[in-house]
Amino acid sequence: MHRILLNFPFRRxxxxxxxxxFLPLAGMATAEAPGLEPSDRHAxxxxxxxxxxxxSHYRQIRVDDQVSSDVLDRYIEVMDGNRQYFLAGDITQFxxxxxxxxxxxxxxxLKPAFMIYATYVERTRERLNYALGLLDKEPxxxxxxxxxxxxxxxxxxxxxxxxxxxxxxRVKNDGLSLVLAGKTWDETTVxxxxxxxxVLKRVNQIKSDDVFEAFMNAYSHTLDPHSSYFSPRNSEEYxxxxxLSYDGIGASLQVQDDYVAVMNVIPGGPAAIDGSLxxxxxxxxxxxxxxxxxxxxxxxxxxxxxxLIRGPGGSTVRLQILPAGAAPGSPEQELPLVRDKIKLxxxxxxxxxxxxxxxxxxxxxxxxxxxxFYQDYNARAAGAADFTSTxxxxxxxxxELEKEGIDGLVIDLRNNGGGHLSEATSLTxxxxxxxxxxxxxxxxxxxxVLEDPVPEKMYGGPLAVLVNRYSASASxxxxxxxxxxxxxIVIGQQTFGKGTVQNLYPLDRYAPGRDPQFGQLTxxxxxxxxxxxxxxxxxxxxxxxxxxxxVDLEDxxxxxRPSALPWDQIQATDxxxxxxxxxxxxxxxxxxxxxxxxDPDFDFLVSDIAARTAQxxxxxxxxxxxxxxxxxxxxxxAELARINQRRAxxxxxxxxxxxxxxxEEVPDVILGEAVAIVADMNLLATAALAQNKTTAKTGTE
Numbered sequence: 001m002h003r004i005l006l007n008f009p010f011r012r013x014x015x016x017x018x019x020x021x022f023l024p025l026a027g028m029a030t031a032e033a034p035g036l037e038p039s040d041r042h043a044x045x046x047x048x049x050x051x052x053x054x055x056s057h058y059r060q061i062r063v064d065d066q067v068s069s070d071v072l073d074r075y076i077e078v079m080d081g082n083r084q085y086f087l088a089g090d091i092t093q094f095x096x097x098x099x100x101x102x103x104x105x106x107x108x109x110l111k112p113a114f115m116i117y118a119t120y121v122e123r124t125r126e127r128l129n130y131a132l133g134l135l136d137k138e139p140x141x142x143x144x145x146x147x148x149x150x151x152x153x154x155x156x157x158x159x160x161x162x163x164x165x166x167x168x169x170r171v172k173n174d175g176l177s178l179v180l181a182g183k184t185w186d187e188t189t190v191x192x193x194x195x196x197x198x199v200l201k202r203v204n205q206i207k208s209d210d211v212f213e214a215f216m217n218a219y220s221h222t223l224d225p226h227s228s229y230f231s232p233r234n235s236e237e238y239x240x241x242x243x244l245s246y247d248g249i250g251a252s253l254q255v256q257d258d259y260v261a262v263m264n265v266i267p268g269g270p271a272a273i274d275g276s277l278x279x280x281x282x283x284x285x286x287x288x289x290x291x292x293x294x295x296x297x298x299x300x301x302x303x304x305x306x307x308l309i310r311g312p313g314g315s316t317v318r319l320q321i322l323p324a325g326a327a328p329g330s331p332e333q334e335l336p337l338v339r340d341k342i343k344l345x346x347x348x349x350x351x352x353x354x355x356x357x358x359x360x361x362x363x364x365x366x367x368x369x370x371x372x373f374y375q376d377y378n379a380r381a382a383g384a385a386d387f388t389s390t391x392x393x394x395x396x397x398x399x400e401l402e403k404e405g406i407d408g409l410v411i412d413l414r415n416n417g418g419g420h421l422s423e424a425t426s427l428t429x430x431x432x433x434x435x436x437x438x439x440x441x442x443x444x445x446x447x448x449v450l451e452d453p454v455p456e457k458m459y460g461g462p463l464a465v466l467v468n469r470y471s472a473s474a475s476x477x478x479x480x481x482x483x484x485x486x487x488x489i490v491i492g493q494q495t496f497g498k499g500t501v502q503n504l505y506p507l508d509r510y511a512p513g514r515d516p517q518f519g520q521l522t523x524x525x526x527x528x529x530x531x532x533x534x535x536x537x538x539x540x541x542x543x544x545x546x547x548x549x550x551v552d553l554e555d556x557x558x559x560x561r562p563s564a565l566p567w568d569q570i571q572a573t574d575x576x577x578x579x580x581x582x583x584x585x586x587x588x589x590x591x592x593x594x595x596x597x598x599d600p601d602f603d604f605l606v607s608d609i610a611a612r613t614a615q616x617x618x619x620x621x622x623x624x625x626x627x628x629x630x631x632x633x634x635x636x637x638a639e640l641a642r643i644n645q646r647r648a649x650x651x652x653x654x655x656x657x658x659x660x661x662x663x664e665e666v667p668d669v670i671l672g673e674a675v676a677i678v679a680d681m682n683l684l685a686t687a688a689l690a691q692n693k694t695t696a697k698t699g700t701e
Contacts (some may be wrong), residue, residue: 429454
């Protein structure tokens with residue numbers, strides 16, 4: 001049997017991204033590099049993968065000229081998405097393969113892919129040698145000029161002179177970022193020379209498997225974002241991650257341009273427990289222990305950065321972080337983390353109880369945070385009656401909260417990337433009566449309806465599901481079902497939109513003889529649909545009440561991925577929903593809006609998001625030192641003003657500098673508002689009950 005994967009798209013191999021975005025710069029090779037050429041094994045895998053694509057992928061696509069064209073564009077984007085290496089003439093030359101790659105992969109002919117890669121290696125060597133030469137002279141930081149750090153939509157450079165100008169500004173920006181951090185030019189030169197030489201040192205370290213994997217993933221991702229090929233080496237890395245059998249910080253990483261970036265923070269790991277590391281944060285340097293020297297890792301191979309971050313449990317690793325979305329040159333942060341194994345108990349659902357005053361009443365609102373949809377599959381298969389699972393834990397936590405006395409409940413699914421499908425259906429069953437939960441459609445069009453496996457609901461009080469853009473897959477199934485049954489309301493941000501199911505195909509089983517060198521393939525083989533018939537794919541779950549978020553929907557989520565499968569709809573299945581909540585939602589929205597207008601913390605959150613959005617809206621930065629310094633100081637002054645405005649509204653003393661704020665705890669405004677909305681739901685329910693009693697009494701008399 002194949003393993004069915006139904007989880008957050010970021011929960012994949014930490015080394016999968018070695019083949020994405022910046023592979024050649026992270027470990028390059030020339031056409032003359034020994035052994036860097038396609039092998040017979042690569043040819044066999046290419047033919048096998050093509051067969052599986054055509055037979056088993058959900059799109060039932062035929063690998064033809066259109067796929068060939070898409071693969072070429074994707075492969076070029078993988079290598080040089082920011083258009084800083086290839087010349088326009090190179091792109092024209094590659095066009096000879098535009099409608100030939102489909103036939104090539106069917107034959108197992110990988111020479112075109114390796115030839116394109118060799119051209120990129122040549123261009124990359126030229127660029128880095130040019131960059132190193134620029135370090136001999138300090139740039140003039142008084143000139144008013146700008147560096148465009150997002151060139152993805154710009155024309156390809158037509159001449160070497162144009163590329164030189166792009167790279168002159170890039171190196172100047174690299175240097176300016178370090179000067180702004182307090183380094184002298186001599187110190188800056190040492191860092192940048194080491195950085196660029198480290199990249200060149202890895203020129204001949206790339207393996208043919210890496211080039212092959214890069215191409216095969218460009219090929220796979222033209223079908224959809226979640227079909228991926230893993231080389232034998234990265235298959236093992238995938239196994240390690242899925243078993244969580246290593247000591248580390250608990251984060252999945254990928255390469256974005258020059259940087260190793262955080263894909264996802266794994267629940268239960270040190271990074272998740274600390275809470276400071278966020279998706280899309282970029283790691284610029286790594287240090288060992290409390291006082292080890294920072295090692296600059298910009299431009300490194302991903303596997304080597306991972307090797308630096310991993311280490312013995314209980315030891316400390318320090319990461320230098322460029323926050324998500326921050327423009328080059330923004331202040332970096334240092335984050336110490338103590339390595340540890342991922343703890344199942346830390347991944348488990350957790351409860352809390354929040355006391356809140358509403359309309360002269362004191363209400364207690366329960367909060368259950370569900371970080372993932374987990375299940376001890378082995379214990380269940382062995383027949384254990386009390387195996388660990390999300391549903392069992394949440395059932396127990398609800399019972400405990402009800403004994404303590406609660407007037408409503410929030411299920412917090414923020415950053416929950418999914419997990420076991422069976423847990424999504426059974427957890428829903430705790431809150432709804434019998435009925436269908438989700439529909440699955442497979443490659444051949446067959447539709448399966450998954451029913452509520454729980455005999456009766458155990459909680460019937462006011463309920464809200466809190467989600468954000470990183471709530472995906474199984475989380476979306478649960479949130480959608482609660483919404484469709486009118487059992488509760490969904491609060492937060494539009495969810496990720498991953499409505500597809502993948503199978504894991506170990507390719508070694510198809511290998512001739514006993515050759516264990518084929519790797520593995522994850523292949524999209526189905527989509528799931530709400531009981532209403534609508535898909536969560538691409539569109540996600542829309543909240544009934546939207547709350548502010550710093551996550552840009554255009555940058556994060558299924559809809560941001562060009563090859564994502566589209567939204568569609570099938571026939572609704574029979575289900576019995578509760579009474580519509582439209583009127584209640586409208587009233588709840590009004591009270592939320594009124595509360596937000598006078599809440600200092602909510603106002604601070606909104607203004608902070610607006611400031612960050614404005615800062616990151618530009619794709620250029622000034623290369624004038626004084627202007628950059630002035631811009632940074634202006635941002636700090638504005639941030640300090642926002643902080644003091646909040647403090648004044650809360651009756652707190654003003655602070656003179658940002659350093660004076662220190663580690664002052666800022667409340668979870670979004671959770672606080674979710675709790676307040678559930679308290680409003682309780683008051684509405686109480687008022688409705690009183691009205692019904694009055695109506696009934698009047699009618700009797």
